[in-house]
Amino acid sequence: MAVKKFGSEWTKSTMMKSALLFLTHFILLIAIIAGLLFGDKLFGGLREYMQEYGADYLYALFCLFLLTAITYFYFLFENRDVLASGKNIALLFAVLDLYFVLAWLIGEKINIYARPVAFVALMIFVLLGRREAIFMNMISALLLFVIDTFSGSSSSVTEYYSSLIISFSAGMIAIFFCSKARTRFRVVLIGILIVIPIDFILFLLELSALIDGTAGSAGLTPFESVMKHLGYGLFGGVMSTVIFLAFLPIFESIFNCLTAFRLRELTSSDARILRKLKQEAPGTYNHSMMVAQLAEASAAAIGENVDYARAAALYHDVGKLHYPEHFTENQGEYNLHDELTPELSADIIRSHAKDGYTLIKAHHLPDFFADVAIQHHGTMPIRYFYAKALKMTDGELNIEDFSYLGPKPQTKIAAIVMIADASEAAVRAVDARKPEQAEKAIRAVIEERMDLEQFSECDITMADLTKIRQALVNTLTGVYHHRIKYPNIKYKRTENGTKGESE
Numbered sequence: 001m002a003v004k005k006f007g008s009e010w011t012k013s014t015m016m017k018s019a020l021l022f023l024t025h026f027i028l029l030i031a032i033i034a035g036l037l038f039g040d041k042l043f044g045g046l047r048e049y050m051q052e053y054g055a056d057y058l059y060a061l062f063c064l065f066l067l068t069a070i071t072y073f074y075f076l077f078e079n080r081d082v083l084a085s086g087k088n089i090a091l092l093f094a095v096l097d098l099y100f101v102l103a104w105l106i107g108e109k110i111n112i113y114a115r116p117v118a119f120v121a122l123m124i125f126v127l128l129g130r131r132e133a134i135f136m137n138m139i140s141a142l143l144l145f146v147i148d149t150f151s152g153s154s155s156s157v158t159e160y161y162s163s164l165i166i167s168f169s170a171g172m173i174a175i176f177f178c179s180k181a182r183t184r185f186r187v188v189l190i191g192i193l194i195v196i197p198i199d200f201i202l203f204l205l206e207l208s209a210l211i212d213g214t215a216g217s218a219g220l221t222p223f224e225s226v227m228k229h230l231g232y233g234l235f236g237g238v239m240s241t242v243i244f245l246a247f248l249p250i251f252e253s254i255f256n257c258l259t260a261f262r263l264r265e266l267t268s269s270d271a272r273i274l275r276k277l278k279q280e281a282p283g284t285y286n287h288s289m290m291v292a293q294l295a296e297a298s299a300a301a302i303g304e305n306v307d308y309a310r311a312a313a314l315y316h317d318v319g320k321l322h323y324p325e326h327f328t329e330n331q332g333e334y335n336l337h338d339e340l341t342p343e344l345s346a347d348i349i350r351s352h353a354k355d356g357y358t359l360i361k362a363h364h365l366p367d368f369f370a371d372v373a374i375q376h377h378g379t380m381p382i383r384y385f386y387a388k389a390l391k392m393t394d395g396e397l398n399i400e401d402f403s404y405l406g407p408k409p410q411t412k413i414a415a416i417v418m419i420a421d422a423s424e425a426a427v428r429a430v431d432a433r434k435p436e437q438a439e440k441a442i443r444a445v446i447e448e449r450m451d452l453e454q455f456s457e458c459d460i461t462m463a464d465l466t467k468i469r470q471a472l473v474n475t476l477t478g479v480y481h482h483r484i485k486y487p488n489i490k491y492k493r494t495e496n497g498t499k500g501e502s503e
């Protein structure tokens with residue numbers, strides 16, 4: 001799944017731009033296919049070849065154009081987010097380009113049945129989504145069928161039809177099982193499952209050839225021929241997932257896609273920056289884990305993407321890595337701010353939002369993390385140092401010198417992280433075992449941010465804020481409530497063994 005553009009507007013010019021981009025990528029796709037089909041004829045014989053088969057290829061070109069146009073209109077009516085971003089269109093065609101090159105190479109060098117038929121379905125499923133994958137699986141199967149039929153690479157027409165059915169069913173099976181594949185390794189297992197429809201069709205094909213009496217060609221017995229074809233099917237199924245796993249990281253990084261796999265890797269405690277945070281700022285790390293739990297519950301309550309919320313929350317304070325010891329959660333008994341002016345302290349504290357943004361960008365992590373990191377304090381004042389400065393001066397103070405620089409949260413998830421972050425600290429300061437106390441603290445956190453217009457640039461509603469408050473109260477009181485007080489017991493060693501007495 002790719003990160004959706006929040007609040008993207010659809011205008012006539014966006015439509016024109018996306019249609020032009022689609023056309024450009026289609027021309028590139030045709031150039032690649034033509035290169036594969038006629039590459040060897042470029043240095044002679046192309047003119048004669050075209051005189052003979054030109055009309056057929058023109059018809060094929062029309063079919064390919066029609067299928068591409070249908071793809072454009074499908075996304076125009078069903079999911080404009082795909083068309084709204086040039087990156088997504090490029091991604092869509094890059095997957096198709098790569099698939100046709102691989103299919104041609106394997107089809108030419110090995111066999112038409114050994115092609116990685118589920119590659120498009122797997123890639124689009126992970127990079128764009130399930131519905132997009134189902135549609136693109138049909139389209140890629142049809143496109144390959146058109147190319148096969150008109151390029152005449154195979155000797156038998158039955159092979160084209162079988163190949164069409166195999167491509168479609170293998171891709172669909174891959175999509176059905178893909179939602180359960182939570183790790184990259186499990187995807188390899190899907191490769192084995194895809195083999196079932198491929199080999200079933202190939203087996204039927206061989207059976208019909210046996211009945212026809214045409215089986216066992218090329219000096220092979222019917223049994224050897226069946227085994228050979230089943231072997232090709234196995235190769236095609238497994239290669240679909242192997243090639244998918246090999247190219248997915250490249251696509252993830254070129255198109256900066258936040259796939260479920262990448263998200264899982266980035267949120268594991270082994271992820272580079274999180275590991276550093278654990279070692280150098282353990283207090284911040286524990287706080288981030290808690291905020292992640294709260295953000296997850298809040299996102300679930302308002303129907304936002306739970307995985308994105310959790311991941312963004314884990315990274316929200318990584319900017320504290322620059323001066324970890326200047327933040328309360330990492331301090332021991334000694335407070336470094338005692339030696340600094342309130343202005344300087346406020347400057348160090350507020351820089352963690354911008355530093356987080358820069359650090360995340362420098363590590364080529366998803367833009368979405370960087371946006372949440374820089375927005376999670378909005379333009380809120382740093383109350384502690386503002387109050388400290390007020391005590392030290394009789395003159396006027398500019399509150400903006402003691403405030404975060406923004407921007408304010410631009411998405412619901414950034415707003416969730418802002419509220420979860422402040423609530424975690426606020427509830428820690430009160431007796432959180434009592435839900436009324438926790439509710440009061442969280443209500444104050446939300447109201448303060450509403451008074452200071454922190455939610456004016458994102459589309460969060462009052463209903464969302466109420467649901468978030470309830471989710472936070474439930475989670476926080478749940479966390480602190482289960483810390484049961486154990487009775488103190490004194491142990492005494494007697495002649496008959498050890499005895500316990502309650503104090």
Ligand SMILES: [Fe+2]
Pocket residue numbers: 316317352376377421
């Ligand atoms: Fe922060």
Ligand SMILES: [Fe+2]
Pocket residue numbers: 287291316317421
């Ligand atoms: Fe924080």
